[in-house]
Amino acid sequence: MINLALSHSTRDIRLMGRRKSYDRDEVLVKAMELFWAKGFEGTHLSELVEVTGVNRFGLYGEFGGKEGLFQQALDLYLQGTLSAYRETLDAKPHGLGNIQEYFRRLSYGDAYHGCLMINTLTEQDNVTSDAFSAAREVYCEARNLFLKNLQEAQAAGELAPDRDVDALANLLSTVDSGLSIHGIVSPSDSEKDAIAAQVLRLLD
Amino acid sequence: MINLALSHSTRDIRLMGRRKSYDRDEVLVKAMELFWAKGFEGTHLSELVEVTGVNRFGLYGEFGGKEGLFQQALDLYLQGTLSAYRETLDAKPHGLGNIQEYFRRLSYGDAYHGCLMINTLTEQDNVTSDAFSAAREVYCEARNLFLKNLQEAQAAGELAPDRDVDALANLLSTVDSGLSIHGIVSPSDSEKDAIAAQVLRLLD
DNA sequence: ATTATTTCACACCTATCGTTCAGTTATGGA
DNA sequence: TCCATAACTGAACGATAGGTGTGAAATAAT
Numbered sequence: 304m305i306n307l308a309l310s311h312s313t314r315d316i317r318l319m320g321r322r323k324s325y326d327r328d329e330v331l332v333k334a335m336e337l338f339w340a341k342g343f344e345g346t347h348l349s350e351l352v353e354v355t356g357v358n359r360f361g362l363y364g365e366f367g368g369k370e371g372l373f374q375q376a377l378d379l380y381l382q383g384t385l386s387a388y389r390e391t392l393d394a395k396p397h398g399l400g401n402i403q404e405y406f407r408r409l410s411y412g413d414a415y416h417g418c419l420m421i422n423t424l425t426e427q428d429n430v431t432s433d434a435f436s437a438a439r440e441v442y443c444e445a446r447n448l449f450l451k452n453l454q455e456a457q458a459a460g461e462l463a464p465d466r467d468v469d470a471l472a473n474l475l476s477t478v479d480s481g482l483s484i485h486g487i488v489s490p491s492d493s494e495k496d497a498i499a500a501q502v503l504r505l506l507d
Numbered sequence: 508m509i510n511l512a513l514s515h516s517t518r519d520i521r522l523m524g525r526r527k528s529y530d531r532d533e534v535l536v537k538a539m540e541l542f543w544a545k546g547f548e549g550t551h552l553s554e555l556v557e558v559t560g561v562n563r564f565g566l567y568g569e570f571g572g573k574e575g576l577f578q579q580a581l582d583l584y585l586q587g588t589l590s591a592y593r594e595t596l597d598a599k600p601h602g603l604g605n606i607q608e609y610f611r612r613l614s615y616g617d618a619y620h621g622c623l624m625i626n627t628l629t630e631q632d633n634v635t636s637d638a639f640s641a642a643r644e645v646y647c648e649a650r651n652l653f654l655k656n657l658q659e660a661q662a663a664g665e666l667a668p669d670r671d672v673d674a675l676a677n678l679l680s681t682v683d684s685g686l687s688i689h690g691i692v693s694p695s696d697s698e699k700d701a702i703a704a705q706v707l708r709l710l711d
Numbered sequence: 712a713t714t715a716t717t718t719c720a721c722a723c724c725t726a727t728c729g730t731t732c733a734g735t736t737a738t739g740g741a
Numbered sequence: 742t743c744c745a746t747a748a749c750t751g752a753a754c755g756a757t758a759g760g761t762g763t764g765a766a767a768t769a770a771t
Contacts, residue, residue: 342629342633344546345548345633417628421629424621425546427691428545428546428620429545429546439692442692470705473701474705476689477682477685478682480688481681481688484685487628488646488647497671501674502678502706505705505706
């Protein structure tokens with residue numbers, strides 16, 4: 304018992320042993336990019352080893368194999384996505400300006416392969432229920448952020464009081480995910496701007 | 508040479524031999540449902556054998572293995588999807604009514620797993636370029652159908668002449684795909700109707 | 712009934728999946 | 742310097758992937 308407690312309490316403090324030759328976060332970023340491009344089933348451990356430079360055994364021990372690696376890579380992606388949502392949609396004061404700014408900042412880079420959150424939702428049957436839930440949760444959080452801005456806009460008189468803010472929030476969320484699909488077919492930022500401009504007319 | 512030509516010219520006419528114990532179209536429907544639910548990489552040949560009742564060898568000979576089976580199952584799905592688009596969006600006279608009707612008829616059944624066309628687009632790296640192109644083509648065709656209705660609406664005075672019908676068509680297409688994602692998270696037809704109602708306000 | 716032809720069932724192929732094990736190397740404290 | 746510990750390496754694990762060969766079963770013309 305005492306030994307167990309001791310070994311546990313001192314586990315964090317590295318007293319001896321070889322140092323890890325990789326950076327945990329860098330590995331997660333590489334893995335995320337691969338899962339992003341090829342999905343969970345489409346990504347093979349051999350590719351993860353190749354891209355991250357970490358041995359199969361290392362990946363298993365450190366991240367818990369393919370599933371653990373996917374979960375953590377997805378969490379990293381979702382955390383970044385959530386930050387991006389919050390940076391624009393949770394800015395004070397809430398209102399229509401935030402929504403406008405959100406769609407303005409959206410951009411397809413080059414080699415756009417959609418959004419990992421959306422891709423995970425469409426791959427529901429292949430991923431852990433935890434992974435699916437995490438993606439779903441961020442999706443809902445984004446929807447709620449849209450809603451909050453609409454509600455405050457309505458309270459401030461930016462938006463007519465009879466507008467259905469709940470349905471509008473769902474529409475904005477739908478357009479947001481739809482853009483991640485549309486971008487696969489036609490990754491043009493100017494086209495995205497034109498689409499956003501149209502939907503934003505609803506908020507004038 | 509003569510033998511080759513003869514054997515070829517008579518191939519279609521079944522003169523003798525054992526009859527197939529399965530219906531080609533039924534097999535494709537079963538395969539389609541599986542690919543729809545689990546994606547290309549996520550569907551294994553053993554499952555296809557189990558569901559269709561056709562042996563591995565039969566699937567290979569008749570459909571060209573997993574890839575051929577996916578292509579043909581996808582084509583079947585896309586054909587149905589295209590028919591659904593055309594039935595509403597290519598009805599005469601073209602106009603805003605068609606668009607309204609399209610979104611009205613949309614429905615998530617139970618156990619909704621998104622749209623196979625959209626899922627194929629998000630699985631780009633795992634599927635044949637032919638399969639991806641086929642999905643992309645139908646996506647674009649739908650967008651063009653939206654456009655046609657908007658153009659005719661504009662010509663008929665249903666829609667103000669200064670409206671950007673191109674951007675509007677892209678928006679409708681984006682909402683359409685977005686709904687297939689939103690339905691995974693929240694497969695409620697009434698919510699779908701509310702979302703559609705909002706975007707249709709743009710066309711009044 | 713015989714026979715040519717086609718499909719079917721079973722088992723087997725190679726390749727690769729994700730996972731794991733010994734054996735070796737590097738590190739910090741005694 | 743030696744040792745206890747942790748991490749790394751390469752090989753190999755069993756399972757299963759998709760694809761295939763062989764012989765039996767079924768069919769329609771002879």
